[in-house]
Amino acid sequence: xxxxxxxxxxxxxxASTTKWGFFPNDSTSSMGSAAIVDALKDAQxxxxxxxxxxxxxxxxxxxxxxxxxxxxxxxGIPIVNVESACSSGATAFRLAYDSIRLGQYETVLAIGFEKxxxxxxxxxxxxxxxxAMGFNVQPANYALETMEYMHQYGATVEDFARVSVKNRxxxxxxxxxxxxxxxxxxEVLQSAMIASPLRLLNCCPLADGxxxxxxxxxxxxxxxxxxASSVLVSGVYGEESYQSGIxxxxxxxxxxxxxxxxxxxxxxxxxxxxxxxxxxQAYDSMGPGELWDIEKLGFCARGTAPELLREGVFxxxxxxxxxxxxxxxxxxxxxxxxxxAQIHEIVSQLRGEAGQRQVANPKLGLAHAMGAxxxxxxxxxxx
Amino acid sequence: xxxxxxxAIPVMEGLWKVEADGKPYLIGSRxxxxxxxxFPRKKLNFCMQCHEEYLEEIQFSxxxxxxxxxxxxxxxxxxxxxxxxxxxxxxVQLDEGVNICSQxxxxxxxxxGERVKMVVVKLYEEENNDVMTFKFTAENSLVRxxx
Ligand SMILES: [Zn+2]
Numbered sequence: 001x002x003x004x005x006x007x008x009x010x011x012x013x014x015a016s017t018t019k020w021g022f023f024p025n026d027s028t029s030s031m032g033s034a035a036i037v038d039a040l041k042d043a044q045x046x047x048x049x050x051x052x053x054x055x056x057x058x059x060x061x062x063x064x065x066x067x068x069x070x071x072x073x074x075x076g077i078p079i080v081n082v083e084s085a086c087s088s089g090a091t092a093f094r095l096a097y098d099s100i101r102l103g104q105y106e107t108v109l110a111i112g113f114e115k116x117x118x119x120x121x122x123x124x125x126x127x128x129x130x131x132a133m134g135f136n137v138q139p140a141n142y143a144l145e146t147m148e149y150m151h152q153y154g155a156t157v158e159d160f161a162r163v164s165v166k167n168r169x170x171x172x173x174x175x176x177x178x179x180x181x182x183x184x185x186x187e188v189l190q191s192a193m194i195a196s197p198l199r200l201l202n203c204c205p206l207a208d209g210x211x212x213x214x215x216x217x218x219x220x221x222x223x224x225x226x227x228a229s230s231v232l233v234s235g236v237y238g239e240e241s242y243q244s245g246i247x248x249x250x251x252x253x254x255x256x257x258x259x260x261x262x263x264x265x266x267x268x269x270x271x272x273x274x275x276x277x278x279x280x281q282a283y284d285s286m287g288p289g290e291l292w293d294i295e296k297l298g299f300c301a302r303g304t305a306p307e308l309l310r311e312g313v314f315x316x317x318x319x320x321x322x323x324x325x326x327x328x329x330x331x332x333x334x335x336x337x338x339x340x341a342q343i344h345e346i347v348s349q350l351r352g353e354a355g356q357r358q359v360a361n362p363k364l365g366l367a368h369a370m371g372a373x374x375x376x377x378x379x380x381x382x383x
Numbered sequence: 384x385x386x387x388x389x390x391a392i393p394v395m396e397g398l399w400k401v402e403a404d405g406k407p408y409l410i411g412s413r414x415x416x417x418x419x420x421x422f423p424r425k426k427l428n429f430c431m432q433c434h435e436e437y438l439e440e441i442q443f444s445x446x447x448x449x450x451x452x453x454x455x456x457x458x459x460x461x462x463x464x465x466x467x468x469x470x471x472x473x474x475v476q477l478d479e480g481v482n483i484c485s486q487x488x489x490x491x492x493x494x495x496g497e498r499v500k501m502v503v504v505k506l507y508e509e510e511n512n513d514v515m516t517f518k519f520t521a522e523n524s525l526v527r528x529x530x
Binding site: 128129130131132133134135136137140143144145147148151192193194195196197198237238240242247248249250251252 | 394395398411417418419420421422423431432450451452453454455456457459460461463464465466470472473474479480481482483484486495506514516
């Protein structure tokens with residue numbers, strides 16, 4: 001896949017994110033357009049150079065990307081709105097990446113934005129009888145995979161609490177995170193029960209905000225970060241995908257699932273392996289998910305992530321820092337923007353611009369997002 | 384005054400049936416080409432595994448074991464769920480080898496690996512109807528199905 005000589009190298013030339021939080025007075029178009037303007041400044045290019053926009057969001061309704069771009073000014077370029085649940089931002093990124101790699105455009109924009117609606121949210125991710133039975137509870141669906149993980153590998157609630165402690169500690173160093181306060185293991189274990197065994201501090205908070213990224217085949221600054229691969233896998237036949245609320249009610253199950261497949265394709269396409277990666281943004285919408293995500297992505301054997309976490313391997317000072325910006329657990333989870341926010345953090349780290357949470361000299365970073373559907377998106381970036 | 388009769392209606396048609404002796408069973412599909420089995424029954428005659436068109440309706444025994452379970456402490460978002468809170472649901476592996484998502488009657492409390500059987504019970508009341516669902520409960524539970 002990486003050997004096609006005609007394909008162009010793709011770079012992130014500029015990147016920008018808003019703060020993440022609850023902003024009742026801001027619209028998605030105001031947040032999204034602010035992120036675009038900052039990303040253009042960061043890339044040091046004019047708006048007129050952008051040839052296409054790929055816009056990811058989940059709950060923003062019809063032509064939401066057009067409303068954002070409308071604030072900047074229409075220039076006759078195509079605006080493509082994409083929705084793939086919590087991996088929407090990575091899907092927009094993937095389309096932007098492909099459009100340049102395949103030579104269609106030279107410079108494009110990938111954006112993600114979200115403002116969580118208040119009140120009842122219409123769900124199309126579950127059939128109506130499953131909604132009536134109350135199966136659309138995301139912490140509960142994670143709790144099911146958590147139970148299996150505990151049963152199979154002996155992981156404990158203390159292990160899961162440590163994920164929250166690490167990520168909230170990282171988040172305390174991130175001025176854009178929704179939560180910038182560290183928590184203790186005891187605080188996690190004493191927080192309100194949501195869906196046993198998951199408690200409030202095992203679950204990520206929602207958030208509003210936006211992120212924008214300029215991608216190009218002609219980088220004009222040494223701050224540009226190369227996109228080594230960008231992969232989206234939407235579903236593997238027969239896989240139990242609890243985190244997406246899906247039970248495989250079939251007889252034949254695959255030996256490997258959607259996360260493993262997306263990681264394998266991303267590593268193959270990039271020409272690197274897990275051992276080459278210096279920093280990871282794993283999908284931690286629920287704390288336990290980070291542990292099995294690291295394993296499924298191929299960074300360690302199944303069941304061993306809790307021990308490595310205890311040893312500090314995934315800390316900012318460890319050999320494989322994970323969720324350096326605090327992850328979804330601290331940053332918050334703006335559904336359609338989340339995956340691009342992860343990519344943004346990798347870009348910041350590889351540029352050496354991550355401030356107090358900067359990791360020593362990373363060269364390769366990987367971001368992984370899941371989404372209902374199911375979807376699994378892996379992006380590998382290189383300095 | 385006219386007396387309005389309460390009716391028991393299923394949360395969705397076609398998920399289960401009740402035999403003459405009162406024993407309920409779940410309805411699924413099996414592919415005659417590759418042997419794949421699905422729950423719920425697939426309306427479209429198309430096998431998602433082998434992509435052939437040989438699906439037949441089958442019935443499951445309604446017995447299995449708990450693979451995972453969770454107790455939900457808060458009202459689910461969206462207003463779709465009208466049953467009692469807290470409630471317990473989980474993954475039940477039917478004896479036919481199919482994993483399904485099901486609410487669980489957790490009195491007595493269930494644990495992973497435990498044998499369970501299917502019952503049909505009330506999920507919630509709506510106007511003059513009792514909306515019924517299948518659930519799974521401990522094999523030795525005294526919970527009796529209502530329909
Ligand atoms: Zn078949």
